Amino acid sequence: QVQLVESGGGLVQAGGSLRLSCAASGRTFSISVMGWFRQAPGKEREFVARIWGSGGRTYYANSVKGRFTISRDNAKNTMYLQMNSLKPEDTAVYYCAVDTEAVLTTNAGRYDYWGQGTQVTVSS
DSSP: OEEEEEEOOEEEETTOOEEEEEEEEESGGGOOEEEEEEEOTTSOOEEEEEEETTTTEEEEOTTTTTTEEEEEEGGGTEEEEEEOSOOGGGOEEEEEEEETTOOOOSOGGGOOEEOOOEEEEEEO
């Protein structure tokens, strides 16, 4: 089992920044890929970004490319999402997730473990 705990959400004005954290514990050696997803009210959960490999390769959804940066600190078993130039449409509950099989997909259903989520609200 892998346990994930997100933090760092909050209320910010449009154009502002937030940094989310995701702390992993448990069988962290089984983690191949870590990712961020978000879900707005009435919408499906959507992929935001993922990070994998020893070199920390990254991949982003087009909607956040150039504004968000995913990173990780392996010594702390923690992943981050730096969010800049935030827009009202970024408002959602943000979840971190783990893919233990390195499927490298944007499909939420292929991720094995999930955090409880953290709310991000961007006011206009």
